[in-house]
Amino acid sequence: xxxxxxxxxxxxxxxxxxxxxxxxKDRNAVSMVCKSWYEIERWCRRKVFxxxxxxVSPRMVIRRFxxxxxxxLKGKPHFADFxxxxxxxxxxxxxxxAEMAGAYPWLEEIRLKRMVVTDESLELIAKSFxxxxxxxxxxxxxxxxxxxxxxxxxCKNLKELDLRDCEVDDLSAHWLSHFPETYTSLVSxxxxxxxxDEASFSALERLVRRCxxxxxxxxxxxxxxxKIANILRHAPQLVEFGTGTYTADVRPDVYSDLAGVLxxxxxxxxxxxxxxxxxxxxxxxxxVCSKLTxxxxxxxxxxxxxxxxxxxxxxxxxRLLVLDYIEDSGxxxxxxxxKDLQELRVFxxxxxxxxxxxxxxxxxxxxxxxxxxxxxxxxxFCRRMSNEAxxxxxxxRPNFTRFRLCIIEPKTADYLTLEPLDVGxxxxxxxxxxxxxxxxxxxxxxxVFEYIGTYAKxxxxxxxxxxxxxxxxxxxxxxxxxxLRKLEIRDCPFGDKALLANAAKLxxxxxxxxxxxxxxxxxxxxxxxxxxxxxxxxxxxxGPPDSRPENCPVDKLYIYRSIAGPRFDMPPxxxxxxxxxxxxxx
Amino acid sequence: xxxxxxxxxLETDAGGLNFEATELTLGLPGEPRVxxxxxxxxxxxxxxxETVDLKLGDNNREVKLGHSLQEAAKSPVSKTQVVGWxxxxxxxxxxxxxxxxVKVAVDGAPYLRKVDLEIYNSYQQLLTSLEDMFSCFTIxxxxxxxxxxxxxxxxxxPTYEDKDGDWxxxxxxxxxxxxxxxxxxxxxxxxxxxGLGLTTGPKYSSTN
Numbered sequence: 001x002x003x004x005x006x007x008x009x010x011x012x013x014x015x016x017x018x019x020x021x022x023x024x025k026d027r028n029a030v031s032m033v034c035k036s037w038y039e040i041e042r043w044c045r046r047k048v049f050x051x052x053x054x055x056v057s058p059r060m061v062i063r064r065f066x067x068x069x070x071x072x073l074k075g076k077p078h079f080a081d082f083x084x085x086x087x088x089x090x091x092x093x094x095x096x097x098a099e100m101a102g103a104y105p106w107l108e109e110i111r112l113k114r115m116v117v118t119d120e121s122l123e124l125i126a127k128s129f130x131x132x133x134x135x136x137x138x139x140x141x142x143x144x145x146x147x148x149x150x151x152x153x154x155c156k157n158l159k160e161l162d163l164r165d166c167e168v169d170d171l172s173a174h175w176l177s178h179f180p181e182t183y184t185s186l187v188s189x190x191x192x193x194x195x196x197d198e199a200s201f202s203a204l205e206r207l208v209r210r211c212x213x214x215x216x217x218x219x220x221x222x223x224x225x226x227k228i229a230n231i232l233r234h235a236p237q238l239v240e241f242g243t244g245t246y247t248a249d250v251r252p253d254v255y256s257d258l259a260g261v262l263x264x265x266x267x268x269x270x271x272x273x274x275x276x277x278x279x280x281x282x283x284x285x286x287x288v289c290s291k292l293t294x295x296x297x298x299x300x301x302x303x304x305x306x307x308x309x310x311x312x313x314x315x316x317x318x319r320l321l322v323l324d325y326i327e328d329s330g331x332x333x334x335x336x337x338x339k340d341l342q343e344l345r346v347f348x349x350x351x352x353x354x355x356x357x358x359x360x361x362x363x364x365x366x367x368x369x370x371x372x373x374x375x376x377x378x379x380x381f382c383r384r385m386s387n388e389a390x391x392x393x394x395x396x397r398p399n400f401t402r403f404r405l406c407i408i409e410p411k412t413a414d415y416l417t418l419e420p421l422d423v424g425x426x427x428x429x430x431x432x433x434x435x436x437x438x439x440x441x442x443x444x445x446x447x448v449f450e451y452i453g454t455y456a457k458x459x460x461x462x463x464x465x466x467x468x469x470x471x472x473x474x475x476x477x478x479x480x481x482x483x484l485r486k487l488e489i490r491d492c493p494f495g496d497k498a499l500l501a502n503a504a505k506l507x508x509x510x511x512x513x514x515x516x517x518x519x520x521x522x523x524x525x526x527x528x529x530x531x532x533x534x535x536x537x538x539x540x541x542x543g544p545p546d547s548r549p550e551n552c553p554v555d556k557l558y559i560y561r562s563i564a565g566p567r568f569d570m571p572p573x574x575x576x577x578x579x580x581x582x583x584x585x586x
Numbered sequence: 587x588x589x590x591x592x593x594x595x596l597e598t599d600a601g602g603l604n605f606e607a608t609e610l611t612l613g614l615p616g617e618p619r620v621x622x623x624x625x626x627x628x629x630x631x632x633x634x635x636e637t638v639d640l641k642l643g644d645n646n647r648e649v650k651l652g653h654s655l656q657e658a659a660k661s662p663v664s665k666t667q668v669v670g671w672x673x674x675x676x677x678x679x680x681x682x683x684x685x686x687x688v689k690v691a692v693d694g695a696p697y698l699r700k701v702d703l704e705i706y707n708s709y710q711q712l713l714t715s716l717e718d719m720f721s722c723f724t725i726x727x728x729x730x731x732x733x734x735x736x737x738x739x740x741x742x743x744p745t746y747e748d749k750d751g752d753w754x755x756x757x758x759x760x761x762x763x764x765x766x767x768x769x770x771x772x773x774x775x776x777x778x779x780x781g782l783g784l785t786t787g788p789k790y791s792s793t794n
Contacts, residue, residue, distance in 0.1 A: 081673070082669075083670045083699070083700065087699070088698065348672065351672045406672055465673075490670070541695065573697055
């Protein structure tokens with residue numbers, strides 16, 4: 001029963017206004033204004049984002065948003081990237097595809113992250129959605145090139161096929177030939193994760209040649225250097241390019257061919273690939289370097305002098321991914337050459353070695369923080385750190401939004417003072433008021449969590465490992481971080497008290513992962529019983545948790561809010577704690 | 587939350603939970619906490635599982651671990667003990683020429699693991715890492731030549747499937763050859779392995 005206000009707009013006008021509102025947060029806010037706005041908004045929402053595929057059921061989404069065109073789903077917890085989530089845990093996309101296939105013949109875009117995608121799912125996508133345009137699979141697994149062949153063969157309007165960081169069963173490289181000769185709409189293709197065995201070069205070349213709108217092409221390692229020129233020759237309009245293997249016998253004709261073709265790519269802004277790179281062929285890319293805004297050298301095993309030369313040619317660089325071969329000296333050059341740098345990721349070349357193999361320390365990070373005024377996102381692996389360096393970094397770069405530091409050896413103290421790094425990280429959260437994501441490492445006591453709880457008011461995601469002394473640490477974070485959405489913890493002495501005292505907080509977050517800590521089975525059961533809108537899942541590979549004393553810590557715990565209730569696709573080593581868990585387990 | 591509240595939080599009895607006992611350290615139980623360089627760096631996951639009262643596995647667990655931990659401490663360089671640390675993505679293949687991921691199955695366990703054979707230098711390192719990953723199972727380790735006493739636990743033998751599809755005992759061929767030919771690993775119950783004729787010890791020791 002609506003009260004028609006004198007100044008209310010017709011639905012079509014509101015719908016038109018809402019069409020300018022794209023972000024999910026704003027859309028959600030709009031839908032909460034009043035019932036009629038809720039109704040209008042839900043009929044015109046075109047993009048749906050589900051941050052945890054188990055937080056809601058496909059049917060619920062379809063019921064609320066009857067006309068969406070694009071869906072993004074995320075499955076496994078982030079720590080799955082590091083082998084902490086056993087195979088078979090879950091995150092299957094098939095139920096979603098099956099529901100949408102029936103309800104939505106006009107679905108255009110599917111974006112998935114950390115989900116299990118089977119060939120069956122891909123075949124169903126290919127068959128069900130006639131206007132399918134975009135498939136982005138990020139860190140997914142479970143499918144083979146057969147599934148890709150189905151997509152290639154049927155999706156006549158496909159614009160984007162992006163398989164970043166997926167694990168694909170490479171049965172045959174000939175799946176590319178399944179794109180019909182009449183197919184020309186490809187704009188973006190990322191197959192960098194595919195295997196190294198064979199590649200169908202002629203099919204690839206023909207595909208590139210006829211798809212004149214192709215803007216992004218990321219090849220896989222199997223494509224040799226001398227084939228790149230032939231491929232690029234037909235795609236001078238490329239904006240983003242990923243090479244395959246960047247090595248070959250040094251031959252002047254191959255070099256000049258490559259250099260020539262690259263310099264005719266006037267729109268190129270992003271380069272990646274560079275597996276097995278040999279320095280002799282690097283100068284071939286110098287002509288395009290001045291326009292580059294993004295460079296991914298994280299597979300390039302070249303040493304500091306060559307990296308320095310390369311980086312000095314790229315004054316407009318905004319994003320750099322590189323191995324620690326760049327060393328402190330290289331980062332100093334980066335700091336003086338690349339004043340537009342916004343994001344830096346430095347990966348370890350020898351993460352499992354006991355001794356440092358390169359001269360990369362906290363100094364490199366300090367140099368970049370001091371020299372690059374626009375730097376806001378950092379992922380840095382190193383072997384030593386000091387509070388002094390962290391304070392300098394925090395003071396000089398208060399605009400950090402993402403700060404992820406990994407000191408390789410757990411519990412490493414400040415190398416100058418041998419103290420914990422509490423004060424250093426404390427400075428980061430205190431000065432960087434817009435910090436949204438933080439990863440901690442090194443020797444840390446409860447004090448760092450007190451700083452985080454006090455200052456990190458905009459923090460949305462926190463990753464903690466081998467840190468803290470007691471439950472107080474966890475309590476500081478859960479009670480102080482108002483914007484916290486995702487918390488992942490491993491190997492810390494956090495237990496029942498902080499978790500139970502802050503149970504209500506968990507409903508305001510997307511998820512909490514806590515493994516190899518001190519949370520007892522009893523506390524898990526209690527949490528499950530008291531909080532019906534949380535799914536409290538115990539992952540324990542030792543067998544049923546009730547085969548051990550109740551005060552025994554569980555191996556891994558994953559807690560997430562959900563309106564879909566407990567899931568039913570759990571493997572034998574995952575147990576949901578709910579109101580009935582006491583009855584079901586015994 | 588004021589610090590006073592925090593203090594109260596610490597003082598209330600947690601129902602008998604002894605935090606020290608479950609506190610994670612990097613050393614063997616009874617050894618002082620190792621916080622910086624030097625000494626044997628051992629996965630805290632191992633330390634943790636020692637303080638937990640496991641019903642599976644045998645009572646000689648501490649003894650067996652003690653032996654293999656000492657072995658791991660002597661073996662050179664490679665730090666493979668802590669699962670998922672440092673947090674580098676497994677299939678990113680950064681900085682390495684190749685990457686050899688194989689699935690590891692354990693008879694009777696409902697889950698699979700994956701290991702990258704390229705990060706190990708010897709059978710000893712691989713087996714130590716497997717012991718850590720599947721810490722509730724007793725894996726028969728021929729290579730350190732110590733007889734593992736079997737009390738309550740079931741013994742498992744590490745086997746692998748090679749390129750020809752044959753199941754072999756881990757340790758039968760030189761390490762490098764093994765890495766190249768191994769397609770998947772299976773920790774097989776010893777009782778089953780007997781039936782397959784895999785009971786003779788391997789020819790190659792950890793020094794290869």
